[in-house]
Amino acid sequence: MSYYLGLDFGTSGARAIVIDPGQGILHQAQVSHPLNISSASCSLWQTQLDQLLQQIPHDLKGNLERIAIDGTSSTVLICDGQGHPLRDALLYNNNQAGDVLNTLKIIAPADHVVLAATSSLAKLLWLQGQPEFPAARYFLHQADWLGFLLHGQLGISDYHNALKLGYDPAREVYPDWFQHPVLAPLHPFLPKVVAPGTVIAPISSQAATRWQINPTCAICAGTTDSMGAFLASGATALGTAVTSLGSTLVLKLISPIPIQASAYGIYSHRCGDYWLVGGASNCGGAILKEFFTDQELESLSAAINPDIPSELDYYPLPQAGERFPIHDPDLQPRLDPKPEHPQEFLHGLLESLARIEAQGYRLLVSLGASPLKRVYTAGGGAKNGAWTKIRTRVLGVPVQASPQTEAAYGTALLALRGLAAYENLAQKLPASPLKVLG
Template sequence: MLNNPLVLGIDLGTSGLRIAIINTKKKLLYTSSRSYPKSLEFCEDWINCLRNLIQKIPIDIKERLVSCSVAGTSGTLLACRTNGEPIGQALPYFLTSSLYSNEINKLFSKECAGSSTSGSVGRALKLINLYGTKILLRHQADWVSGWLLNNWEYGEEGNNIRMGWEISNSSWPKSFQNLNWINCLPKIIPSGQLMGNICSKKADELNLPRNIKVIAGTTDSNAGVLATFPKKNDGVTILGSTIVIKKFVDKPLLGKGISNHKILGNWLCGGASNAGAAILLDFFNLEYIDELSKQINPNKYSGINLIPLSKQGERFPIDDPNLQPKLEPRPVSDSLYLHAIFEGLAKIEARGWQKLQELGADLPRQIITIGGGAKNITWKKIREREIGIPIKICNRPPAAGVASIALQTLL
C-alpha cells in the first residue's frame, strides 16, 4: 500500500464541477472548482471541467491518489451509444415530463421518486422517442464514471432511484420487465463498490496513476450530507442552485418527490425543490447580494409573498409540474425584494421539513447547512425564524463527501 494514500472526490453540480482530495482521516487537503462554460445540458462541459481541474492538481498530491468517486445531479439523464458516445444534449433533472404522465402512472403501483413526472422515467421516454431503443440511458455521475473506466455498463443505485430502482428490493419494478427499452438501463451496483480501474488512456491523458480505482459514488446531495458528518437527529439542507433536505430515518418514506437512499448502512430520506440559490443570481450578483443582505432585518417580515421558482414546475415539497413562479410585486427597494426572496425560499424549506414529518420522519433537532447559500448569515436567520429549528453552517464542500466514499477501497 502506498504511504499516505489520498482519494479524489468529483462532484458535478447544476452550475459547475468541484473536486476535493482527502486523506485517510478525511482531512481536506485540496479542492478546486470550475463553472460549466455553457450549461448542465452539455456533457462536453462536464469533461472539459474535469480535465482542467485534474490537470491543475499539484503533482506531489496527484501521484498519491489511489481511488476516486463521482457524484452528480440526481436525475440529469444522457442518451449515449454503447461506446459511451453522447447522443444530443443531456436532459436536466429539473425538466418535467407531464406529457408522459399516463405512461409513468402505468409503471408504478405506489408513489416514489420514480413515479413523479419530475423523475427520470419521463426523460427516458423522451430520449427513447427521439433516438430509439438501441441506446444507453445514463445519469450524469454514471456517465462520467463510465468515461473514466471506458465502460458504461454500470449505474450506481442512488443515482437511479428517480428512474425507479428499488433499493429495498435491489431491483427494477416488476412492471419494467416487459419494457422494450429495459436494455437501455444500467447494471446497478451499490454506492461504495469497486467499478474497476481507470482506463489507462484516460489516466495518461489526465496524468493520473494508472492503478487508480473508480468507486461507485452517489448523488450530489448525498455527497453534501456525507461532508457534514451528521448525527441521526440532525437534518441536512444543501443550499446550492436548488434546495435539498435530507435526514436519516428508521425506514423508507413513501411519497412523490421523495427519495430513499442507503448510505453508510442507514436509510437517508429527503427531497429536492426546483427553487434555490440560483434564483438570486437571476436578479443580483454575489457582491450586491452581500451588500443588500446587510440592510435586511431578519427578525422582521417583508410583507411580500413570493414563489421563487426560476421556471414553471415544482417537485418537492409539492409535486406540481404546472406550478408557476410568483416573483411580483417587485418593490423599488432591492434589499426588500431580496428579503422577500429569502423568505420565499425559507418557506419552501420549512414546508419540506413538514412534509417529511407528515410521512413519518422526526423533525431534526438541528439543521446542518452546506452549499453556497449556507454562507449568508441573513438568510440563515430568516430560515431559523421560518423553520423554528437551530441551524449550523458547514463549510466542507460536497466533493469531500463523495471523496469519503472513495476511501472504501482502503478499508
C-alpha cells in the first residue's frame, strides 16, 4: 500500500496528516509553537518537522509515496548556497517592508497583489537593503525551504506561494515589469516556479535515513496554508465555493477565469485549469463572540426557526471600514435596533451575515466568476445548524460543512493527486484575460 503525507505549517503550529489512496486518514499529529520561541525562527520549523516525522508510525513512513508541504503565504527567508538561513524569516504579517512600497508602486501595475507591505516581493526588496543580503544566494518561501530539507533542491517554488512575489500563474512567467532596473538585480533570487503538487525530486538519502522514510518517496511542490485548507474541502467543480466562518467571513469560488479587483481585495489563485476567486469581509464570527458565549451561541441558535427570515438588517462590523463586498473604508457598523430577546438579536445577526455572504458571491459572479452552485463551510460557524439552514435559504444553493477542513489534509490530497482534480477535461481553456476592476 502507498501512503501520502501532507505537512501544514500554519500560524499557530504545525500538523501532519497521512492518507491512503482512498483519501482516508491513517495518522494525524500536531505541534504548537512554544510561547518563548519566535515563529519566525527557521530552526523552530526544523524542530517541528523533525517532531512530526518522528511521530509517524514506521509502517506508514516506510511506504510513503509522496509528501507535500504548505506554509503561511508570504512568510519568506534568505539563505546561503547551502540553504542555511541568514536571519530569521519574515512572517506573513510582518510589514517592515512598508518603506519599499513607494518604489514598488512605480514598478508594478496599480492593482497588483504585490502592492502590500506584507507581500513577498516587498519583503525581497526590503531584504536587499539588509546587511545579511550580500551572503544570500536564494530567496525562499517557508514551504520551499521546508521542502528543501527533504529533497535538497534550492530555488524552487509553486505558483500559490509565488503569487505575492509577482509571478503570473496564467502565463507561467514573471511579468515584463520585472525587467525594471530596480528589480533586475533580484532576478538571480527569483525561484523557478512549478504547479503545486509537481514532483520536485525524490527524498534525499540523508533525510530518508534520518526519518526512516521510503527512499523512493517523492517530494512535491507545496502550497500555502489557506490553499491547503481550501483543497481539504474536496471542492473541485466550477461554481463550488468554500465559505470560512471564522473571525472574519472569507469566500472562495471556483471559476473559469481569474478576477482581480484590488479595491475589494479580490484576487485569484490558479488551481490547475481553474481559478479560485476570493474575497474577505471584515464581518464574521468575531462579532458573535462579542455578544455571546460559545454555549449561548449553541443554545440560542438551536431555538431559532431558520425558515422564518429575520427582518433585522445589520452590518455587523467589529469597527468602521469594509472592503468586501462593499468597498468603503468609512463604513460604520450597523447593529440597531437591538431587540430585547437575545435569540432574536442572534437571528438578526446570522441572517445579516448570510445576506453579506450572498452579496459577496453575487459580486464575484458579476465580475465573471461561475454562478454559485454549492457552498462548503469551514471555520467555527460551520457547526451551527440553524445558520446553515438560514444560509441555504438566503444563498439559494445547497450549503454543507466541509467534510475536512485541516490544511494538512488538503496538502496530503495535493501529494496524492496534485491538481489533477482541477483539470478541465471537456475543454482545455485558452489563456484567459485577467479581468481587472480598479
